[in-house]
Amino acid sequence: MRTLTKAGLAEAFDVSLPTIDAWLRRGCPYIREGANGQPWAFDLPAVIAWHQTRDTTPATLPNYAQAVLEQRPDFENY
Numbered sequence: 001m002r003t004l005t006k007a008g009l010a011e012a013f014d015v016s017l018p019t020i021d022a023w024l025r026r027g028c029p030y031i032r033e034g035a036n037g038q039p040w041a042f043d044l045p046a047v048i049a050w051h052q053t054r055d056t057t058p059a060t061l062p063n064y065a066q067a068v069l070e071q072r073p074d075f076e077n078y
Helices: 006-013 019-025 043-053 064-071
Strands: none
Touching: 006 019, 006 043
16 A cells, blocks of 8 residues: 655645645544654545545535546556
């Protein structure tokens, strides 16, 4: 399994680092918390699944993961 850093996750979702910090406060899943020079580590499919369960317009839920992958085909193999 390949992992993403905070910066990589922000890039994948096209959001800012403060947005990722807000997601973490709201329960965004992670593999490893960043500390002592070690970066945060995230599993993209787990974060997509978590993001889909958040309060979002129901019509957007089924297509969200596909939209992320269409925007970033380089993440397709995660």
